[in-house]
Amino acid sequence: MTTLGRLSAKKGSATDFIAKYGLYCVFILLVLIMTLSHSAFLTIPNVRNILLQVSINGILAVGMTMVIVTGGIDLSAGSMLAFAGVVATSIAHPGQSFPLAIVIGLFMGFLLGAVNGFLVAYGRIVPFIVTLGMTTIARGMALTYANGRPIINLMPSFKFLGQGTICYVPVPVLFLFLALAVGYVILNKSVLGRYLLATGGNEDAAIASGVSTKKVKFFAYSFMGLMCGLSSILLAGRTNAGAPNAGVGYELDAIAAVVVGGASLTGGRGTIAGTLMGVLIIGVIQNGLDILNVSSYIQLIVKGLIIISAVWMDQKSNK
Numbered sequence: 001m002t003t004l005g006r007l008s009a010k011k012g013s014a015t016d017f018i019a020k021y022g023l024y025c026v027f028i029l030l031v032l033i034m035t036l037s038h039s040a041f042l043t044i045p046n047v048r049n050i051l052l053q054v055s056i057n058g059i060l061a062v063g064m065t066m067v068i069v070t071g072g073i074d075l076s077a078g079s080m081l082a083f084a085g086v087v088a089t090s091i092a093h094p095g096q097s098f099p100l101a102i103v104i105g106l107f108m109g110f111l112l113g114a115v116n117g118f119l120v121a122y123g124r125i126v127p128f129i130v131t132l133g134m135t136t137i138a139r140g141m142a143l144t145y146a147n148g149r150p151i152i153n154l155m156p157s158f159k160f161l162g163q164g165t166i167c168y169v170p171v172p173v174l175f176l177f178l179a180l181a182v183g184y185v186i187l188n189k190s191v192l193g194r195y196l197l198a199t200g201g202n203e204d205a206a207i208a209s210g211v212s213t214k215k216v217k218f219f220a221y222s223f224m225g226l227m228c229g230l231s232s233i234l235l236a237g238r239t240n241a242g243a244p245n246a247g248v249g250y251e252l253d254a255i256a257a258v259v260v261g262g263a264s265l266t267g268g269r270g271t272i273a274g275t276l277m278g279v280l281i282i283g284v285i286q287n288g289l290d291i292l293n294v295s296s297y298i299q300l301i302v303k304g305l306i307i308i309s310a311v312w313m314d315q316k317s318n319k
Helices: 003-037 044-069 077-089 098-121 127-145 156-163 171-189 191-201 203-208 213-239 250-260 272-291 296-318
Strands: none
Touching: 003 272, 044 077, 044 171, 044 191, 044 213, 044 250, 044 272, 077 098, 077 127, 077 213, 077 250, 098 127, 098 156, 098 213, 156 171, 156 213, 171 191, 171 213, 171 272, 191 203, 191 213, 203 213, 250 272, 250 296, 272 296
16 A cells, blocks of 8 residues: 555544544543533532433434434424423313323424424425424413413422432433433434435435435424423423423524534434434533533533534535
8 A cells, every 4th residue: 555545544544533433532521621620520419410401402402303314403492392381381280180281291392393394394494484483483372371471380290200300310311311212213223214314415316216205304393393392391390380481592502412413404414322422512511611600601602602613513524
């Protein structure tokens, strides 16, 4: 092999290594930095706290992964979460049906997601416009339904979903693991997962191969809505209330986690494992800055820089 060939091979190996393990290396480096910065960071209570903090964003990010790999975007996640939450908590008072409250919360999230999916897939409206419109519609519906006030006095079993623990593991974290498992099976172990990636990678080629891209997109947005419904129940149980102003900015956190995790905003690329790492990286940074008493205003700047950096790296990799 010539010298040029050996150099090319080394460069290719280094690039492959970064592509496969770079995200994990960044995560480990962040953990080491935070551990050295404060002795309380790498402790069991704080690790538990980090997982609890990222659980809602992680569940939303699983749904957002499905949308982004198809080449779409969903800006209405936080508003859908708020509406599903106030409807679910309105029938989650003591003496009322616990299963019904759960089913209604999940269904309301799914329904709004399905509306997004129908308009994007069958109405052929740009996802940005559809979900931007749904942001204001769902928020207005939440405020109208709840009369602008949080809904309180929830039944103990409903609050347990947000505050309870099973074997010292918070219940929202268990639901995060469940959402991750379902997302992994769909994206990596099913035909539907291949269709999702194919739709985002090259929709014309997918259609020519017999893929019903409209149904695929409809599923992606409906699944996103279902994850919003689940998140709304957990968040309401955790905060003891269904607040019509809940979830503001949550969609941006979910998008940031998915993009940091290596998904491409142009579609066709993304993994649940990468999304999990993106969620954990953002969670570690936020928790570490909290421990170090860094101003919340500074944290917003850091989060914005992370999003811009992730998108910039995505554009570089696409080139």
